[in-house]
Amino acid sequence: xxxxxxxxxxxxxxxxxxxxxxxxxxxxxxxxxxxxxxxxxxxxxxxxxxxxxxxxxxxxxxxxxxxxxxxxxxxxxxxxxxxxxxxxxxxxxxxxxxxxxxxxxxxxxxxxxxxxxxxxxxxxxxxxxxxxxxxxxxxxxxxxxxxxxxxxxxxxxxxxxxxxxxxxxxxxxxxxxxxxxxxxxxxxxxxxxxxxxxxxxxxxxxxxxxxxxxxxxxxxxxxxxxxxxxxxxxxxxxxxxxxxxxxxxxxxxxxxxxxxxxxxxxxxxxxxxxxxxxxxxxxxxxxxxxxxxxxxxxxxxxxxxxxxxxxxxxxxxxxxxxxxxxxxxxxxxxxxxxxxxxxxxxxxxxxxxxxxxxxxxxxxxxxxxxxxxxxxxxxxxxxxxxxxxxxxxxxxxxxxxxxxxxxxxxxxxxxxxxxxxxxxxxxxxxxxxxxxxxxxxxxxxxxxxxxxxxxxxxxxxxxxxxxxxxxxxxxxxxxxx
Amino acid sequence: xxxxxxxxxxxxxxxxxxxxxxxxxxxxxxxxxxxxxxxxxxxxxxxxxxxxxxx
Ligand SMILES: Cc1cc2nc3c(=O)[nH]c(=O)nc-3n(C[C@H](O)[C@H](O)[C@H](O)COP(=O)(O)OP(=O)(O)OC[C@H]3O[C@@H](n4cnc5c(N)ncnc54)[C@H](O)[C@@H]3O)c2cc1C
Ligand code: SF4
Ligand code: SF4
Numbered sequence: 143x144x145x146x147x148x149x150x151x152x153x154x155x156x157x158x159x160x161x162x163x164x165x166x167x168x169x170x171x172x173x174x175x176x177x178x179x180x181x182x183x184x185x186x187x188x189x190x191x192x193x194x195x196x197x198x199x200x201x202x203x204x205x206x207x208x209x210x211x212x213x214x215x216x217x218x219x220x221x222x223x224x225x226x227x228x229x230x231x232x233x234x235x236x237x238x239x240x241x242x243x244x245x246x247x248x249x250x251x252x253x254x255x256x257x258x259x260x261x262x263x264x265x266x267x268x269x270x271x272x273x274x275x276x277x278x279x280x281x282x283x284x285x286x287x288x289x290x291x292x293x294x295x296x297x298x299x300x301x302x303x304x305x306x307x308x309x310x311x312x313x314x315x316x317x318x319x320x321x322x323x324x325x326x327x328x329x330x331x332x333x334x335x336x337x338x339x340x341x342x343x344x345x346x347x348x349x350x351x352x353x354x355x356x357x358x359x360x361x362x363x364x365x366x367x368x369x370x371x372x373x374x375x376x377x378x379x380x381x382x383x384x385x386x387x388x389x390x391x392x393x394x395x396x397x398x399x400x401x402x403x404x405x406x407x408x409x410x411x412x413x414x415x416x417x418x419x420x421x422x423x424x425x426x427x428x429x430x431x432x433x434x435x436x437x438x439x440x441x442x443x444x445x446x447x448x449x450x451x452x453x454x455x456x457x458x459x460x461x462x463x464x465x466x467x468x469x470x471x472x473x474x475x476x477x478x479x480x481x482x483x484x485x486x487x488x489x490x491x492x493x494x495x496x497x498x499x500x501x502x503x504x505x506x507x508x509x510x511x512x513x514x515x516x517x518x519x520x521x522x523x524x525x526x527x528x529x530x531x532x533x534x535x536x537x538x539x540x541x542x543x544x545x546x547x548x549x550x551x552x553x554x555x556x557x558x559x560x561x562x563x564x565x566x567x568x569x570x571x572x573x574x575x576x577x578x579x580x581x582x583x584x585x586x587x588x589x590x591x592x593x594x595x596x597x598x599x600x601x602x603x604x605x606x607x608x609x610x611x612x613x614x615x616x617x618x619x620x621x622x623x
Numbered sequence: 624x625x626x627x628x629x630x631x632x633x634x635x636x637x638x639x640x641x642x643x644x645x646x647x648x649x650x651x652x653x654x655x656x657x658x659x660x661x662x663x664x665x666x667x668x669x670x671x672x673x674x675x676x677x678x
Contacts, residue, residue: 145638145653145660150645155655159631167624173654203666217666220659264652267625272637274662298666305668428671459672518656522631555636563635563670570639577640578647581626 146221154262155222158518162269162526166550166580171264177257179227180213184252187215187223191244191253199231201309205299208309213244218307227253268550268577269526271536272570273519275556278408278415278512285478286407286509292318293398293487293506294479297425300508304432314398314433316505318485322392329385336378343371351375398440398505401433402489404476405446408512415512417533420560422510423450427460429508430469443470443502445491446510453562479507513560526551535559544573552576627652634662 145151154173161172197212212232215225233241234255245253280288280296288294293316295303306312310320340351347354351371357363358372403426409419423446430442449471451460463469474491477499482488487507492499515534523530528546531537536553539545544552554573555566626649630641633655641651653660669676 145633145641148642148645150649151641151651151653153633153653153655153660155633155660156658157654158656159629159654169625169629171629171652173652178658205666216657216659217661220661220665222659224658226658264627264629265625266627266629266652268628270628270630270637270640272630272632272634272640274632274634274636298663301666301668308668424671428669428674432669432674453672455672554640555632555634557632557636563664566634566636567639570636571643573636574640574643574647577628578644578649581628581649 146223153222156226157262159522159525160261166548167267169266169269169550171266171269173262173264175260175262177229177259178224179229179232179253179255179257180225181252181254181257182222182224184250185224185248186250186252187225188249189215189225190247190249191225194243194247196241196243197231197233199228204302204309205296207299207302225252227255267581268552270570270573270577271522271526271528271546271551271553271557272555272573273516273522273557275513275560276516278514280407280509280511282414283407286404286476286507287479287481287487288509291479291481291485291487291507292316292321293481293485294509295506296509296511297422297429298511300429300506301425304429304436312436314401314436314506315395316398316485319391319395322388322395326385326388326392329381329388333378333381333385336374336381339374340371340378343367343374347371397437399437400504400506401430401440401442402487402502402504402507403430403442403444403446403510404479404489404507405444405449405510406475406512407509408514409510410447415514415533417512417560418450419510419513420450420452421513421562424453424456424459424562426508426510427451427463427469431463431467434467434469441470442468443472443504445472445474445476445489447473447475453564513556516557519557528553533559542576544569544576550577550580626650629654632656632662633660635664637662 146153154175156178157173157175159171160174163170191213192211195211195213198209199212200206201208201210203217213225213227229235233239277298286294302308303310303314304312344351355375358368405423405426408414426444430444434440434442449460451457464471473494476489476491478490480488486503486505489502489504489507519530519534526548528548528551529537536546536557538553538558544554546553552573554569628644628649628651630637630651630653633653637653638660641653644651
C-alpha cells in the first residue's frame with residue numbers, strides 16, 4: 143500500500159488525538175506526536191542501532207513470543223520505516239544509567255534522547271474513525287486454562303507460529319517445548335561460571351578435579367580451599383547432567399501434530415460478549431488448513447457450536463477444508479481444557495451429535511478469541527461526543543450506516559463492529575465517500591445550495607443516540623458490581 | 624470551510640479510507656497510535672478466503 147508515499151496523505155504515526163473542537167467543516171484537532179527519540183527525517187531504517195542495543199524486551203508484534211531490542215521497528219516492513227526508542231525499557235531513560243550506544247553507532251545522527259512530545263494542530267472538515275479492535279483476554283475464561291497451561295494459545299499467537307517470518311520460522315512447536323531452549327541457555331551460563339571456578343582450582347593445585355575428589359574423599363586433602371573446591375565440583379556434576387538431558391530434549395523438539403481449535407471464546411457467551419465476532423470461524427479454518435499444509439500428518443479438529451462461513455466463497459472454503467484438507471469439525475461447546483503429565487491439553491466437550499461427553503488429548507489448543515472494542519474507543523467517544531453502542535463499538539445511524547451521531551464523523555472497519563478484511567475495506571471506501579460528499583455538500587450549502595437536511599432528519603429519527611450511550615455506560619457500571 | 628480529512632487509526636480500514644480520499648483529491652491526515660501503520664492485518668500470516676499473504 144502506498145499510504146506512506148502518497149503526496150496527499152500526511153502520516154502521523156506514534157501519535158494520538160487529544161483534543162477536538164468545532165463542528166463539521168471546521169474541526170480543530172490537537173494531536174500529540176509522541177517522542178520516538180529518533181529523528182524521522184534522518185533515520186534511514188538501517189537497523190545498526192538495534193543490533194548493538196544491549197536491552198532485550200518482549201516483542202508485542204509477535205505477541206510476546208519473541209524478543210526485540212529497546213530501540214526497535216514494530217515490524218520489518220513497517221511504515222514509516224524508522225526506528226523508535228522504547229523509553230520504558232531503554233537504559234538511558236529507565237535506570238538513568240549512561241548507555242548511549244545507539245547514538246554512537248548511528249551514522250545518520252538520528253538519535254535524539256532530548257526529543258520531546260510535540261503537539262500538532264490540524265484543521266479538518268471531516269473525521270473517520272478506523273480505530274479497529276482489541277482481542278478478548280482469554281484469561282477471563284479460567285476453564286480453558288490460557289495463561290496457566292503452556293500449550294493453550296490464542297488465534298493471533300498461532301498466526302505468528304505459522305508465519306515464516308515469525309518467532310518459530312513457521313514451525314508449530316509446542317510452547318512447553320520452546321521453553322526448553324530458555325532453560326538450556328540459563329543452564330549453560332551457570333555451567334560456564336562454575337567450570338571457570340573449577341579450572342582456577344585445577345591450575346592453582348596442578349591437579350585434575352577427578353583426581354582431587356578421590357583424594358578429598360579418602361581424607362588425604364582437607365581444609366580451606368580444598369573444601370571450597372570439593373563443594374564447587376559436587377554442585378557442578380548434577381548441573382552437567384541436567385544440561386546434557388535438557389540439550390537432548392531441545393534437539394529432539396517435535397512439532398505439534400494434534401491441534402484443537404476452540405471457537406467462540408468470549409463471543410456468543412452471555413458472561414462476556416453477546417455478539418458473534420464474525421471473523422473467527424473463518425480464521426480458524428484458515429489456520430487449520432495452513433497447519434495441515436505445513437504438516438500433512440497432523441490431526442486437526444475444530445470445536446464449535448456452528449460454523450459461520452458468511453461471505454462470497456466462504457462456504458466453499460469451509461467445504462474444501464473438510465473435504466480436501468481433512469479438517470474435522472465437531473459440533474460442540476468445549477466445557478473445559480485440562481492438562482496431562484506431558485503438558486498436553488485435554489479437551490473436554492459434549493459431542494452434541496452423539497449426545498456424549500468426551501475428551502480428546504491434543505498437542506496444542508488454539509482459542510478463537512473474541513473481537514472487542516479497542517481500549518481507546520471510550521476515550522475517543524467522549525472526546526468526539528460520539529456515543530458507543532451496547533457492545534462498546536461506535537454507534538452509527540441505521541441509514542446511512544457509517545455516519546455516527548455527530549455530523550461530519552464517520553466510522554468504518556472493526557471500530558464499527560466485528561468484520562473481516564474484505565468488509566472492512568468496503569466500509570472504508572464507503573466512509574471515504576460519505577466524508578467526501580459531506581464536505582462537498584457543506585461547500586455547496588455555503589454557496590447557498592442547501593443539502594444534508596436528509597441526514598439531520600435521519601439523525602432525529604434514530605435519536606437513540608443518548609440512549610445507546612447510556613446503555614453502554616450502564617453495562618460498564620454493571621460489570622464493576 | 625475546511626476540506627481536509629482526519630482519519631484516526633492506520634489499520635486496513637484507515638489505510639483504505641485515506642487512499643480513497645487522497646485519490647479524490649482531499650488532503651488526509653492519518654493518525655496512528657503505534658510506531659507503524661498496518662493494524663492487526665500486519666500480524667497475519669495469510670488471509671482467507673484466498674490465502675494470499677497479508678502484506
Ligand atoms: C487471528 C486473526 C486472524 C485473522 N485472519 C483474517 C483473514 O485471514 N482474513 C480476513 O479477512 N480477516 C482476518 N482477521 C480479521 C482482521 O484482522 C480484521 O478484519 C481487520 O484487521 C480489521 O481492520 P481495521 O483496520 O478495522 O482494524 P485494526 O486492524 O485493528 O486497525 C486499527 C488501527 O488503529 C490503530 N488505533 C487504535 N486506536 C487508536 C487511536 N486511539 N488513535 C490512533 N490509532 C489507533 C491501531 O493501532 C491499528 O493500527 C483475522 C483476525 C484475527 C484475530
Ligand atoms: S536510528 Fe540510526 S542506526 Fe538506527 S536505524 Fe535509524 S539511521 Fe540506522
Ligand atoms: S465467527 Fe464463529 S467462532 Fe467467531 S464468534 Fe462467530 S460463531 Fe463464534
